[in-house]
Amino acid sequence: MKMRRVAVVGAGMTKFVRRALETADELSWQATQMALDSCGLTLDDIDAVASGTAPDAFDGVHMNSEYLCPGSGGWNKPFIRCYVGGGTGVMAVIHGWYHVASGLFDTCLVVCEEKMSSCQPHPQGAFLTIFDHTLERPLGPNLLWIFAMEMNAYMQRYGLSHRDIALVTVKNRRNAKDHPCALLGEDITVDDVLNSEVMAWPVRRLDVSPISDGAVAIVLASDKVAHRLTDKPVWIEGVGWSLETAYWTNRDLSYPQQVEEAARMAYQMAGITEPRKQIHIAEPYDPFDYKELHHLEGLLLADKGKAPEMTALGITRRDGDLPVCPSGGLLGVGNPIAAAGLMKVAELFWQLRGEAGARQVPGNPKRGLAQAWGDLMQVGTVVILGVA
Amino acid sequence: MGLTERLRRFDEAIAWKGEIPLQNRYTMGLAGERFFREIKDNARLMATHCPQCDYTYLPPRSYCERCFAELTEWVEVPSRGTVYAYTIVHLDLDEHPLDKPRLAALIEIEGCDSLFVHCLGEVEPEEVYIGMPVEAVFQEKRQGLITDIAYFRPL
Amino acid sequence: MSEHIPSYPGTPLKERDFAEGRVLHIWWVPKADYAWDAGVAIGKFLAGLKEGRILGITCPQCHRVLVPPRMVCEHCFVPTRRWVELPGTGRVKTFSICTVRWDMERLDTPIIPAVIALDGAEAPTGGGGGFMHLLGEVEPTPEAVRIGMRVEAVWRPAAERTAAITDILYFRPIKEG
Numbered sequence: 001m002k003m004r005r006v007a008v009v010g011a012g013m014t015k016f017v018r019r020a021l022e023t024a025d026e027l028s029w030q031a032t033q034m035a036l037d038s039c040g041l042t043l044d045d046i047d048a049v050a051s052g053t054a055p056d057a058f059d060g061v062h063m064n065s066e067y068l069c070p071g072s073g074g075w076n077k078p079f080i081r082c083y084v085g086g087g088t089g090v091m092a093v094i095h096g097w098y099h100v101a102s103g104l105f106d107t108c109l110v111v112c113e114e115k116m117s118s119c120q121p122h123p124q125g126a127f128l129t130i131f132d133h134t135l136e137r138p139l140g141p142n143l144l145w146i147f148a149m150e151m152n153a154y155m156q157r158y159g160l161s162h163r164d165i166a167l168v169t170v171k172n173r174r175n176a177k178d179h180p181c182a183l184l185g186e187d188i189t190v191d192d193v194l195n196s197e198v199m200a201w202p203v204r205r206l207d208v209s210p211i212s213d214g215a216v217a218i219v220l221a222s223d224k225v226a227h228r229l230t231d232k233p234v235w236i237e238g239v240g241w242s243l244e245t246a247y248w249t250n251r252d253l254s255y256p257q258q259v260e261e262a263a264r265m266a267y268q269m270a271g272i273t274e275p276r277k278q279i280h281i282a283e284p285y286d287p288f289d290y291k292e293l294h295h296l297e298g299l300l301l302a303d304k305g306k307a308p309e310m311t312a313l314g315i316t317r318r319d320g321d322l323p324v325c326p327s328g329g330l331l332g333v334g335n336p337i338a339a340a341g342l343m344k345v346a347e348l349f350w351q352l353r354g355e356a357g358a359r360q361v362p363g364n365p366k367r368g369l370a371q372a373w374g375d376l377m378q379v380g381t382v383v384i385l386g387v388a
Numbered sequence: 389m390g391l392t393e394r395l396r397r398f399d400e401a402i403a404w405k406g407e408i409p410l411q412n413r414y415t416m417g418l419a420g421e422r423f424f425r426e427i428k429d430n431a432r433l434m435a436t437h438c439p440q441c442d443y444t445y446l447p448p449r450s451y452c453e454r455c456f457a458e459l460t461e462w463v464e465v466p467s468r469g470t471v472y473a474y475t476i477v478h479l480d481l482d483e484h485p486l487d488k489p490r491l492a493a494l495i496e497i498e499g500c501d502s503l504f505v506h507c508l509g510e511v512e513p514e515e516v517y518i519g520m521p522v523e524a525v526f527q528e529k530r531q532g533l534i535t536d537i538a539y540f541r542p543l
Numbered sequence: 544m545s546e547h548i549p550s551y552p553g554t555p556l557k558e559r560d561f562a563e564g565r566v567l568h569i570w571w572v573p574k575a576d577y578a579w580d581a582g583v584a585i586g587k588f589l590a591g592l593k594e595g596r597i598l599g600i601t602c603p604q605c606h607r608v609l610v611p612p613r614m615v616c617e618h619c620f621v622p623t624r625r626w627v628e629l630p631g632t633g634r635v636k637t638f639s640i641c642t643v644r645w646d647m648e649r650l651d652t653p654i655i656p657a658v659i660a661l662d663g664a665e666a667p668t669g670g671g672g673g674f675m676h677l678l679g680e681v682e683p684t685p686e687a688v689r690i691g692m693r694v695e696a697v698w699r700p701a702a703e704r705t706a707a708i709t710d711i712l713y714f715r716p717i718k719e720g
Contacts, residue, residue: 022553060573404579533569
């Protein structure tokens with residue numbers, strides 16, 4: 001199959017805040033304009049737009065992506081939306097990728113946005129629909145149940161302690177101190193996490209990322225165009241995605257199988273046979289601290305049950321052998337559902353070009369992996385980026 | 389088993405009833421904040437103009453969707469215009485008849501390129517026509533909402 | 544990124560800004576009432592619950608017993624056929640002890656959601672068919688509730704059942720011996 005090479009040539013993002021003054025389309029415009037400016041393009045140079053935004057219910061706007069269309073640069077252009085829950089931020093990149101890889105378009109904007117603050121009293125009200133209406137909602141669930149039960153299954157299977165897991169929040173919040181858009185960059189300790197209030201055991205308040213408003217945009221270009229625009233294009237070397245059954249109670253919750261499926265697809269496309277050596281930076285999806293670990297294992301970057309040990313040994317610090325979430329992740333920067341995943345891709349873009357400022361991973365990293373995950377813990381989406 | 393199975397009696401169908409508990413609180417945004425404050429404090433309509441596209445947006449936007457420029461040029465526009473299109477609404481959301489039909493309209497405000505959505509009042513449905521000149525009627529007490537304009541009436 | 548960008552867009556607000564009228568805003572309460580069809584498979588499952596029975600359905604190809612039952616096995620993509628009644632016992636596959644409501648208000652008493660792997664629905668490949676429910680007659684502490692704990696369904700009195708998942712009140716630990 002003949003596919004063109006596709007590069008990320010520009011990126012932009014807004015601050016991630018708890019509640020933004022800007023409307024959703026204004027947030028999109030701010031991020032998109034910044035992305036265009038970063039590579040010297042105007043809207044006329046863009047052939048298509050791939051947009052990602054999570055449930056319409058958060059914004060209370062029907063067909064949220066179409067509502068964001070003008071702010072995403074979509075006026076009078078081919079425009080597509082994807083939504084796979086939290087996986088959207090990386091899935092939108094995959095959509096944008098095949099717009100260009102197919103040869104149909106030379107340039108494509110990828111824009112992801114979320115404005116969760118308009119959902120009152122708590123966005124969880126919109127999330128309740130994730131539970132089956134007949135078999136589960138009558139039990140009075142809330143979203144924390146799913147994560148808490150997955151965390152419990154994971155911890156129990158491998159004999160992990162909460163202390164091992166809390167290290168992730170500590171690491172990511174500290175990393176986020178160097179991210180200019182972060183909501184929660186701060187120094188905390190493992191004890192702070194373990195002493196924070198229990199929400200749904202074993203989940204405590206500081207195990208959870210903050211919901212936020214924000215938008216991120218990147219610009220994709222085919223190889224010919226990319227070379228004209230920049231001398232350091234960041235190539236999309238592999239993409240992968242996979243979906244598990246909706247019957248989540250029938251799954252093995254201690255291991256994210258669909259993340260492995262997605263990772264294998266991406267590794268194969270990128271020609272990666274030894275991920276732990278060939279991936280230099282990982283940005284797995286971390287809405288909860290245990291999720292970073294769960295996903296590292298699903299991505300085959302750690303043995304099953306061993307990701308906490310990797311963290312404790314300092315391997316996943318910015319200056320470690322495999323930096324994980326140097327951006328600060330969702331735990332530190334914030335979690336506007338769709339934009340969070342794209343934030344990770346933007347982070348890799350800046351890291352691989354040596355432009356991440358105070359967050360820069362040393363040693364000239366050449367290849368990075370971003371992963372997002374969502375729906376009823378179902379979808380795994382993976383993108384591998386690399387520079388020459 | 390076939391794809392379709394006919395139910396002989398509706399009480400054979402089990403349906404679970406429920407609702408989704410949501411309320412939304414919307415900010416007006418960067419442009420909207422000024423637009424609605426002007427309506428609230430000064431009972432006037434403000435639009436933004438894109439010099440590159442020569443396009444005037446009402447309600448105003450903080451960016452031009454055509455060329456993506458930031459819009460900083462604010463202009464006051466008169467609160468009158470003509471009816472571009474209208475419809476006579478007879479049913480409510482649950483399809484029950486309204487006591488009195490309502491008139492929804494798209495209004496071409498003088499000097500603006502985008503159309504303004506609102507309602508018509510002080511006029512019978514039979515009297516309305518496309519091209520009818522109308523003016524906004526502002527409420528006495530205003531809160532910074534679109535309903536601070538009660539309706540548009542014939543000039 | 545960081546070197547040449549002076550500042551990032553996005554204007555953060557505080558709750559006070561709304562309360563003190565510094566930010567204009569508008570409320571909207573969507574009218575969203577639903578009547579969800581149970582469907583063919585779940586319809587029969589619920590009818591079974593009303594009779595005090597937990598039903599599963601088997602896949603003729605992979606032989607998994609599927610709970611919650613479904614018309615199609617999603618692994619093999621073939622129609623399922625044979626219904627089986629399960630004994631109503633199982634083990635706790637995972638659980639949580641929840642102290643907050645969905646809007647983050649504190650609950651007076653913690654509740655214990657759990658995924659129950661039902662006896663009779665173990666898959667040959669592991670995993671175990673089962674569904675989510677609540678645990679009862681057990682202390683809501685991580686010491687009292689254990690993954691792997693054997694449990695049994697406790698039913699609502701027959702006259703009060705309505706063909707709902709709540710016809711099972713909860714699952715309680717089976718007292719061994």
